[in-house]
Amino acid sequence: MEGAARLGLHARASAVKVRDQFVMARFGRTSRDRYRAAASPALRAALELPGDRWVDFEVYIEATELACRMFADGDLELAADIGMFAAEANMGPWRALVHRILSPGFILSLASQLWSHHYDGGRGVVLENGEGSCRFRVEDFPSPSAAHCHSVRGWCVGTIRLGRPRQVTVEETACRLRGDPACEFVAHWTR
Numbered sequence: 001m002e003g004a005a006r007l008g009l010h011a012r013a014s015a016v017k018v019r020d021q022f023v024m025a026r027f028g029r030t031s032r033d034r035y036r037a038a039a040s041p042a043l044r045a046a047l048e049l050p051g052d053r054w055v056d057f058e059v060y061i062e063a064t065e066l067a068c069r070m071f072a073d074g075d076l077e078l079a080a081d082i083g084m085f086a087a088e089a090n091m092g093p094w095r096a097l098v099h100r101i102l103s104p105g106f107i108l109s110l111a112s113q114l115w116s117h118h119y120d121g122g123r124g125v126v127l128e129n130g131e132g133s134c135r136f137r138v139e140d141f142p143s144p145s146a147a148h149c150h151s152v153r154g155w156c157v158g159t160i161r162l163g164r165p166r167q168v169t170v171e172e173t174a175c176r177l178r179g180d181p182a183c184e185f186v187a188h189w190t191r
Contacts, residue, residue, distance in 0.1 A: 009142045010120045011060035013053050015086070016046045019063040022085045027071055035070055039063075054120060057143060064147040076150045083154025084161070087111070091162055104163035104189050105129040108136060111159045124152075132190060137174075138183040144176040149183055156185050165189035 024032040046055045072078035115124035122141030156170045170187045174180035
């Protein structure tokens with residue numbers, strides 16, 4: 001995580017706060033209180049920030065990894081659940097419109113255009129968008145992290161689900177942590 005701080009990579013406080021909201025929704029108030037008590041001073045400060053300011057990316061990673069350690073014995077698959085939760089939370093009142101009108105791939109392509117709202121580095125790009133599938137790549141992200149990749153995969157699933165497909169799968173097919181030039185996800189769904 002030191003590398004993220006040196007690179008100056010940031011995430012929005014709202015992305016950190018949605019992790020706190022996820023813990024509350026999934027595990028309840030007592031668990032959320034334990035989560036907050038176990039947080040570093042920097043994470044606790046991010047959770048209390050008014051508005052939606054930028055915070056160090058390492059605080060975002062801590063928020064995700066802490067939830068995984070506390071509630072899933074360190075299994076980062078919980079980060080994918082958090083990403084799915086975030087996708088729905090981010091849609092707010094637009095959810096009903098999205099459900100009725102837009103295709104899952106189009107929703108993901110629109111949502112990827114908001115990457116710079118959530119992170120001040122890299123970009124999310126939909127490379128291929130066909131009927132029932134698409135390919136999403138995270139390009140030029142300064143500080144890859146397994147927790148972030150799992151979260152992005154879950155966010156892709158959650159975002160595509162907004163289009164109400166019957167089934168969704170998203171697989172990470174390339175990852176910078178494995179030496180690939182970018183992290184890439186392939187999604188398939190049936191309507």
